[in-house]
Amino acid sequence: DAGVIQSPRHEVTEMGQEVTLRCKPISGHNSLFWYRQTMMRGLELLIYFNNNVPIDDSGMPEDRFSAKMPNASFSTLKIQPSEPRDSAVYFCASSRTATYEQYFGPGTRLTVT
Amino acid sequence: GQQLNQSPQSMFIQEGEDVSMNCTSSSIFNTWLWYKQDPGEGPVLLIALYKAGELTSNGRLTAQFGITRKDSFLNISASIPSDVGIYFCAGHDNYGQNFVFGPGTRLSVLP
Numbered sequence: 001d002a003g004v005i006q007s008p009r010h011e012v013t014e015m016g017q018e019v020t021l022r023c024k025p026i027s028g029h030n031s032l033f034w035y036r037q038t039m040m041r042g043l044e045l046l047i048y049f050n051n052n053v054p055i056d057d058s059g060m061p062e063d064r065f066s067a068k069m070p071n072a073s074f075s076t077l078k079i080q081p082s083e084p085r086d087s088a089v090y091f092c093a094s095s096r097t098a099t100y101e102q103y104f105g106p107g108t109r110l111t112v113t
Numbered sequence: 114g115q116q117l118n119q120s121p122q123s124m125f126i127q128e129g130e131d132v133s134m135n136c137t138s139s140s141i142f143n144t145w146l147w148y149k150q151d152p153g154e155g156p157v158l159l160i161a162l163y164k165a166g167e168l169t170s171n172g173r174l175t176a177q178f179g180i181t182r183k184d185s186f187l188n189i190s191a192s193i194p195s196d197v198g199i200y201f202c203a204g205h206d207n208y209g210q211n212f213v214f215g216p217g218t219r220l221s222v223l224p
């Protein structure tokens with residue numbers, strides 16, 4: 001079975017540019033999570049969706065970040081405009097329900113110069 | 114918010130040795146999950162625990178859900194070089210609303 005799919009795996013962009021990260025959850029999973037990982041802060045939950053509806057976005061750092069889940073098989077995390085401090089690895093994870101174990105994608109390594 | 118503590122932060126062991134690490138919380142958790150992350154990859158689920166006192170094994174790995182529901186332990190027996198990585202604990206709090214990760218334990222295995 002295919003796991004969580006993320007694209008791109010690597011993204012290098014200049015400050016001020018828009019960045020869009022993509023995620024395809026495991027088929028049949030109803031919950032989707034976006035995380036950011038840095039050396040300083042570890043794994044941080046940014047937002048999660050349940051049945052395509054955003055439930056908790058309290059971890060989204062600021063208005064430059066937005067996430068959508070237009071259907072059960074696709075989600076995007078957008079940063080506009082990007083800043084160097086956004087450089088991190090962004091993970092998408094999915095689970096059968098919000099209280100079940102989560103399965104992670106391979107991550108997108110974002111570098112903003 | 115909820116916080117999980119993991120100890121040790123890092124450890125260096127000889128190949129073949131057994132490893133123990135733990136995760137603690139100041140509040141009650143309903144589930145405990147253990148993940149391993151290799152460099153450049155996403156965390157991979159190793160073991161999930163759902164009941165206080167539960168002891169679960171996955172090959173050379175054994176994890177336990179503490180009786181107080183405020184801690185969990187992961188043991189690795191007869192370590193091998195591919196055990197190198199960062200081990201994260203994670204869990205849902207008593208209300209099932211918050212899912213949090215610990216800061217991780219970095220394991221190095223010396224040949």
